[in-house]
Amino acid sequence: MKILVTGYTGQLGFDVVQEGMKHNLEMFGVGSKELDITDRDAVNNYVEKLKPDAIIHCAAYTAVDKAEDEREACWNVNVDGTKNLAEVAKELGAKFLYTSTDYVFDGKGNTPFEETDEANPINYYGLTKFEGEKIVRDTLNDSFIVRISWVFGKNGNNFVKTMLRLSESHDELNVVGDQFGSPTYTYDLAKLLIEMIQSEKYGVYHASNEGYCSWADFAEEIFKQSGKNVTVNAISTEEYPTRAKRPNNSRLSKSKLQNKGFTLLPKWQDSLAHYLNELNFEVK
Template sequence: MRVLVTGYNGQLGYDVLRVGKRHGLEMVGTTSSDLDITDEQAVTKFVERLKPDAIIHCAAYTAVDKAEDDRETCWNVNVNGTRYLATAAQQLDAKFIYISTDYVFDGQGDSPFKETDSPNPIGYYGQTKFEGENIIKQLLDKWFIVRISWVFGINGNNFIKTMLRLSETRNQLNVVNDQYGSPTYTADLAKLLIQMVQTDKYGIYHASNEGFCNWAEFAREIFKQAGKSVEVQGISTEEYPTRAVRPKNSRMSKQKLVDAGFEVLPDWQDAVARYLKELAEEVN
C-alpha cells in the first residue's frame, strides 16, 4: 500500500511516516518545500504521478492566534490545500484521512462532544478546519475525519517541551485550569491512523489519549514524572488572554472508535511517561 503523508516534518506526520514504514507500507512524506499544497496544479501533478492508495493529510496551518489576523494564509492552507488534495484523491479513488481538531467545537458545557455533534467553531482556525471537513465529505466516498487535541510528539514544539524548558529557570508557573481536554501522543495516534487507513471503516472519529485534564493538571503531571519541583498555580482563561478564544471544553467522546473495533489510545499519563522516555533517549 502506498501512502502519501502531507506535513511529515510536523509532530504527527513524522510519527505517521515512521509507524507506516514499520508496518511495511510504502510511505511517501512531503513538506511545504517538496509540495506547496496551495498550488492546485502542483498538487494535481504530484498526486497523479505518485498514484497513492491513500493520503493522510497532516499538513495544516495550526498557529491558532496568528490565524485570527493572517486569515488568507490560513484559508489557503487549511481549505484550498485540502480541496486540491481531496480532488486529486477523488481522481484516483484513493482513501483519505483528514486530520481535524477539537477546535471545530464551541467548548460549551462539560460533556464530551460526540462524533455526531454539530461543530460550531469560535475561532478562525477552527472555522477553516471545519470547512476542510465539509470539503472531504462533499468530494470523497472513502474518507476518514479524525479530530484530535492537545498534541505532543518528538518532532516539533509542544506544551510538554515548553513546560520542561520553563522548569529550567522557574520554580513557579501560572497555568490555565478551566480548559479541559485530552493530551494526544502522536506515536500512539500514528499507530491508530496506520491501522485505520488499511480498513474501509470510513467516517468521523475522535482520537486522543484516554482521560481528561485541564492544562494546570497536565503541567503538574509533567513535572511530577520529570522529577521537577515546580509549583503550578491554576489561573482562569480570563487571566491569560490570547488573540484567539480557546474552547473551555475540549473533551471528546471516542465511542465511534470502540464501535468500529479500533483500540482506544492508552491513558494520557502513561503517554506522558513514554514520551519523556523518548525525549531522554533522543538527548542521549
Template sequence: MEVLVTGARGQLGYDVVERLKELNIEHIGVDKEEFDLTDEKETKEFIKSYKPDVVVHCAAYTAVDKAEDEKELCHAVNVLGTRYVAEACKEIDAKMLYISTDYVFDGEKEGPYEVDDQPNPINYYGLTKYLGERKVQNILQKYFIVRISWVFGKNGSNFVKTMLRLGQERKEVRVVCDQVGSPTYTYDLARLLCEMIQTDKYGIYHATNEGYCSWYEFACEIFKTAGMDVKVIPIKSNEYPTKAKRPANSRLSKKRLELMGFNLLPHWRDALERYIKT
C-alpha cells in the same frame, strides 16, 4: 498499498511516516519542499504522479493565534489545500484521511463531544479546519476525518516541551485551569491512523489518549513525571488573554472508535511517562 503523508516533518506526520516504516508499508512523506498546498496545479500534479492508495493529510496551518491575523493564508492552507488534496484523491480513487481538531467545537457542552455533534468553531483556525472537513465530505466517499486534541510528540514544539523548558528557567509557572481536554501522544495516534487506513471503516472519528485533565493538571503531571520541583499556579483563561478564543470543554468521546472495533489509545498519563522517558 502505497501511502502519501503530507506534513511529514510536523509532529504527527513524522510519527505516521515512522510507523509506516515499521509496518513495511510503501510510503512517501512530503512537506512544503515537495509542493505548495496553496498551489492547486502543483498539489494535484504531485499526488497524481505518485498515485497513492491513501493520502494521510497531516499538513495544516496550526498557529492558532496567528491565524486571527493571517486569515487568508490559514484559509488557503486548511480549506483550499484540503480541497485540492481531496479532488486529487477522487481523480485517482484514493482514500483520504484528514486530520481535524477539537477546535471545531465551541466548548459549551457539558459532557464529551460525540462525532455527530454540531461543530461551532469560536476561532478562525477552528473554522478553517471545519470547512476543510466539509470539503472532504462533499468531494469524497472514501474518507476518514479524525479529530484530535492537545497533541505532543518527538518532532516540533508542544506544551510538554514548553513546560520542561520553563521549568528549567523558573521556580513557578502560571497555567490555565478552566480548559479541559485530552493530551494526545502522536506516537500512539500514528499507530491508530495506520491501522485505520488499512480498513474501509470510513467516517468521522475522535482520537485522543484516554482520560481528561485541565492544562493546569497536565502541567503538574509533566513536572512530577520529569522529577522537577516547579510550583504550578492555576489561573483562569481571562487572566491569560490570547488572540484566539479557546473552547473550555475539549473533551472528545471515543464511542465511534470502539463501535468500529479500533483499539483505544492508552491513558494520557501513561503516554506522558513514555514520552518523557524517550
C-alpha cells in the same frame, strides 16, 4: 499499499510515516518544501505521478493565535490545500484521511463531544479546519475524518516541550485550569491512523489519549514525571488572555472508535511517560 503523508516535517506526519514503515507500507512523507499543498498544479502533478493508494493529510496551518491575523494564509492551507488534495484523491480513487481538531466545537457544557454533535468553531483556525472537513465530505463519497486535540510529539513544538523549557527558569508557573481536554501523543495516534487507513471503516472519529485533564493538571504531571520542582498555579482563561478564543470544554468522546473495533489510545499519563523517555528524560 503506497501512502502519501502531508505534514511530514510536523509532529503527527512524521510519526505516521515511521509507523507505516514498521508495517512495511510504502510511505512518502512531504513537507511544504517538497509539496506546497496550496499550489493546485503542483499537487496534481505530484500526486498523479506518485499514484498513492491513500493520502493521510496531516499538513495544516496550526498557529492558532496568528491565524486570527493571517486569515488568508490559514484559509489557503487548511481549506484550499485540503480541497486540492481531496480532489486529486477522488480522481485517483485513493483513500483519504483528514486530521481535524477539537476546535471545531464551541466548548460549551462539560460532557464529552460526540462525532455527531454540531460544530460551532469559536476561532478562525477551528473555522478553517471545519471548512476542510466539509470539503472532504462533499468531495469524496468515503473518507476518514479524525478529530484530535492537544497534540504532542517528538518532531515539533508543543505544550510539554514549552513546560520543560520554562522549568529551567521558573519554580512557579500560572497555567490555565479551566480548559479541559485530552492530550494526544502522535506516536499512539499514528498506530491508530495506520490501522484505520488499511480498513474500510470510513467516517468521522474522535481520537486522543484516554482520560481528561486541564492544562494545569497536564503541567503538574509533566513536572512530577520529569522530576522538576515547579509549583503550578491554576488560573482562569480570563487571567490568560490570548489572541484566539479557546474552548473551555475540549473533551472528545471516543466511544465510536471502540464501537468500530479500533484500539483506544493509552491513558495520557502513560503516554506522557513514554514521551519523556523518547526525549531522554528519566521518568520519576
